Amino acid sequence: MVHSRPDPSKEAEWIRLCQSGEKEAFAPLVDAYQRRVFSIVYHLIRRRNDVEDIVQEIFMKAFSAIGSYNSQSSFGTWLNRVAVNHCYDYLRRQRSSKVTYFWEMTEEGQRQIEAHTHSPKEGGLDSEEKLAVGDLAGKLLARASAEDRMILTLKEIEDRSVDEISEILNLKVSTVKVRLHRARKRMVKDFEKWQEGR
Amino acid sequence: MRCDAVRKTVEDGMARTPAVQVHIESCSGCKEYLRKWETLQSGLVAMRDDEPPEPSIGFTIRLMRRLENASPEFQFGPQFIDQIGRRVVYATLMVALMLAMILALPSSGPFRSSGISESVFVQTQVATLANEQVLGVDGVESGDARDSSADSAGKATPQARGSK
Numbered sequence: 001m002v003h004s005r006p007d008p009s010k011e012a013e014w015i016r017l018c019q020s021g022e023k024e025a026f027a028p029l030v031d032a033y034q035r036r037v038f039s040i041v042y043h044l045i046r047r048r049n050d051v052e053d054i055v056q057e058i059f060m061k062a063f064s065a066i067g068s069y070n071s072q073s074s075f076g077t078w079l080n081r082v083a084v085n086h087c088y089d090y091l092r093r094q095r096s097s098k099v100t101y102f103w104e105m106t107e108e109g110q111r112q113i114e115a116h117t118h119s120p121k122e123g124g125l126d127s128e129e130k131l132a133v134g135d136l137a138g139k140l141l142a143r144a145s146a147e148d149r150m151i152l153t154l155k156e157i158e159d160r161s162v163d164e165i166s167e168i169l170n171l172k173v174s175t176v177k178v179r180l181h182r183a184r185k186r187m188v189k190d191f192e193k194w195q196e197g198r
Numbered sequence: 199m200r201c202d203a204v205r206k207t208v209e210d211g212m213a214r215t216p217a218v219q220v221h222i223e224s225c226s227g228c229k230e231y232l233r234k235w236e237t238l239q240s241g242l243v244a245m246r247d248d249e250p251p252e253p254s255i256g257f258t259i260r261l262m263r264r265l266e267n268a269s270p271e272f273q274f275g276p277q278f279i280d281q282i283g284r285r286v287v288y289a290t291l292m293v294a295l296m297l298a299m300i301l302a303l304p305s306s307g308p309f310r311s312s313g314i315s316e317s318v319f320v321q322t323q324v325a326t327l328a329n330e331q332v333l334g335v336d337g338v339e340s341g342d343a344r345d346s347s348a349d350s351a352g353k354a355t356p357q358a359r360g361s362k
Contacts, residue, residue: 023262023265023266024262026262026265027258027262030257030258030261030262031258034253034257034258035252035253038250038251038252038253039250041250042250042251043245043250048251051250051251052251052253052254052257055253055257056257056260056261056264059261060261060264060265060268063265113237130240130244130247131244133237133238133240133241133244134241134242134244134245134247134248135241136238136241137238137240137241137242137244137245138241138245140238141242152242156239156242156243156245157242157243157245157246159246177206177210180209180210181202181205181206181209184209184235184238185205187235187238188231188234188235188238191234191237191238192234
């Protein structure tokens with residue numbers, strides 16, 4: 001997932017102006033990064049109707065905290081960190097208030113998943129299979145803890161490298177690797193539970 | 199090779215060395231686990247095709263308007279910190295000043311501590327009453343009353359005695 005960055009010198013100037021109190025300088029930063037933030041928020045929370053409100057809140061938070069931005073990481077990474085932390089809080093609130101069920105899939109969907117699990121095709125998934133396994137993965141992700149959901153989304157859906165994830169989450173690379181592995185294990189276990197329950 | 203290490207290697211998309219490959223072929227647990235993980239990973243990757251929503255028209259304008267109307271802490275990051283910092287410093291100085299005043303003031307003064315002041319007050323009242331008696335207010339003999347009142351006065355005002 002590639003998003004083009006604004007010119008670094010212009011960006012630095014906008015940030016400097018924001019930090020000295022020039023609110024108007026925040027607008028070009030919002031324009032430059034809104035799509036990236038929309039993407040990460042949507043992939044994390046998976047609720048199309050809530051994305052815009054959440055992104056607004058994230059930018060409000062980012063503006064109020066911009067004084068603490070010290071160029072140690074790129075502005076995009078810093079903004080991603082604000083976004084991920086905000087989504088993490090949102091997911092934890094959501095998770096505590098909802099009951100998670102094992103859902104029902106169509107028979108055809110189940111059949112496609114089984115077929116792919118036991119004999120994956122050489123050429124990859126066709127569109128129907130993609131839909132089925134994508135649907136399954138999405139539902140399993142929704143059942144995962146906020147921590148697992150974040151790290152799996154950043155790695156597998158947002159396609160971030162382990163180094164990028166460690167910067168965004170402010171964790172050591174080794175910690176990210178361990179957490180990724182554990183999150184994957186838990187997801188596989190949940191998949192097995194679903195299979196047993198059918 | 200240990201199962202966990204093999205699974206991690208494959209999950210991370212690293213090259214399957216011969217040792218890894220041999221382990222997978224011989225370990226049904228790892229074979230099954232990796233097959234399931236690869237199914238799930240395909241599903242997660244397929245989710246990349248799900249396009250996120252686009253920002254609605256006027257998104258930035260609405261946000262800037264919201265920032266404009268927001269409470270002062272959203273207005274200027276560094277100025278907010280500066281204001282809060284100054285208030286904290288002033289509040290700390292006030293508290294320190296008040297503490298210093300309370301500790302430094304003499305116990306006989308108007309802000310004397312309640313424990314000492316009450317006994318002093320009672321003794322002063324006793325001395326006052328005794329004086330009234332000496333001056334013939336209650337018609338009591340002066341001698342004994344004067345002695346006791348002097349003692350009380352002496353106790354009550356050690357500083358006065360000392361300053362003599």
